[in-house]
Amino acid sequence: MLYRENGHFKTSYRADLALFPVREDRIAMLALLAAAFTVVPWLAGDYLLRAVLIPFVILSLAAIGLNLLVGYCGQISLGTGAFMAVGAYAAYNLQVRIEGMPLIVALLGGGLCATAVGVLFGLPSLRIRGLYLAVSTLAAQFFIDWFVNRVHWVTHDSSSGSVSVPPLTVLGVVLDTPGRRYLLCLAIVTAFALAARNLVRGAIGREWMAIRDMDIAAEVIGIQPMHAKLTAFAASSFIVGVAGALWGFIHLGAWEPAAFGLDRSLELLFMIIIGGLGSIAGSFFGAAFVVILPLLLNDVPRLLGLPLSTAVSSHLEHMVFGALIVFFLVVEPHGLARLWATGRQKLRLWPFPH
Numbered sequence: 001m002l003y004r005e006n007g008h009f010k011t012s013y014r015a016d017l018a019l020f021p022v023r024e025d026r027i028a029m030l031a032l033l034a035a036a037f038t039v040v041p042w043l044a045g046d047y048l049l050r051a052v053l054i055p056f057v058i059l060s061l062a063a064i065g066l067n068l069l070v071g072y073c074g075q076i077s078l079g080t081g082a083f084m085a086v087g088a089y090a091a092y093n094l095q096v097r098i099e100g101m102p103l104i105v106a107l108l109g110g111g112l113c114a115t116a117v118g119v120l121f122g123l124p125s126l127r128i129r130g131l132y133l134a135v136s137t138l139a140a141q142f143f144i145d146w147f148v149n150r151v152h153w154v155t156h157d158s159s160s161g162s163v164s165v166p167p168l169t170v171l172g173v174v175l176d177t178p179g180r181r182y183l184l185c186l187a188i189v190t191a192f193a194l195a196a197r198n199l200v201r202g203a204i205g206r207e208w209m210a211i212r213d214m215d216i217a218a219e220v221i222g223i224q225p226m227h228a229k230l231t232a233f234a235a236s237s238f239i240v241g242v243a244g245a246l247w248g249f250i251h252l253g254a255w256e257p258a259a260f261g262l263d264r265s266l267e268l269l270f271m272i273i274i275g276g277l278g279s280i281a282g283s284f285f286g287a288a289f290v291v292i293l294p295l296l297l298n299d300v301p302r303l304l305g306l307p308l309s310t311a312v313s314s315h316l317e318h319m320v321f322g323a324l325i326v327f328f329l330v331v332e333p334h335g336l337a338r339l340w341a342t343g344r345q346k347l348r349l350w351p352f353p354h
Helices: 013-043 046-072 080-097 103-126 131-150 178-200 203-213 215-220 225-252 262-275 280-304 310-330 335-349
Strands: 002-005 008-011
Touching: 013 178, 046 080, 046 178, 046 203, 046 225, 046 262, 046 280, 080 103, 080 131, 080 225, 080 262, 103 131, 103 225, 131 262, 178 203, 178 225, 178 280, 203 215, 203 225, 215 225, 262 280, 262 310, 262 335, 280 310, 280 335
Parallel strands: none
Antiparallel strands: 002 008
């Protein structure tokens, strides 16, 4: 913050305090990325990569896409799983129907197809909002589920409805190990996270946040609601479509329509609520929470010697999710991202709070 004193501009203490944490955050982020690309694939075993890290990275990407729409633009969506399915099946058809199709091009093509479907189902947002918009996007979920199950061309005429991807290669490198697949997912997620961060800090992101806070006032100051809402649906659907293609190609390898059902849409919505609406970092926190919590709920009772059946553990997981969603909505609407920022700020000032 600059202020004028005796004809000269000076910098206040608050600006100095805000300057150095930004630099420290960038250094910490670069160190974290370097460790994720170099140390983690070397130390993590195959089970940790397959069951934890790869799902976490892909779901983080899907949560980022949903957060652009819900957290930054304020457009509620309950059809994220449908857009993931469009990306997965579109990428699959590009791979099996076009000989020699590169994997990266197929993944991006799946994202583009999801963008077209997302914009189509985003058109009602120009007239409706709130609960009515949520129901409209929920219709997309049911329609895509019906379409995939009834139109056999989508599944390459598979009688069972399930599809299997061919061997994966990128630039001549065969992705036959969990470490290589993890690195591919991490590289894609890093690129999209940086792009999303720059997007929300630019003019388009400011338009989204103005529409989220008060759409009538935003229209008064010259922002076009149609442009802002449709770009939010397009950007969100593209990222979610790429995440769906990664989920099918990298994590599952073979899937059926139930893999992208309504449960997947609700799970992604829980991620951004728990992690933090309107926060790129919150998408990662929410994905980590959703991936790790079921493993803890399954292992902790066993380690403590508590005789819990699989059915009880499954219901316990749903109960904990519901309780945490209510907790964050009431106590900390900005989720784990705000708690992390608050704790980090207190650690910077400790042991001198003033």
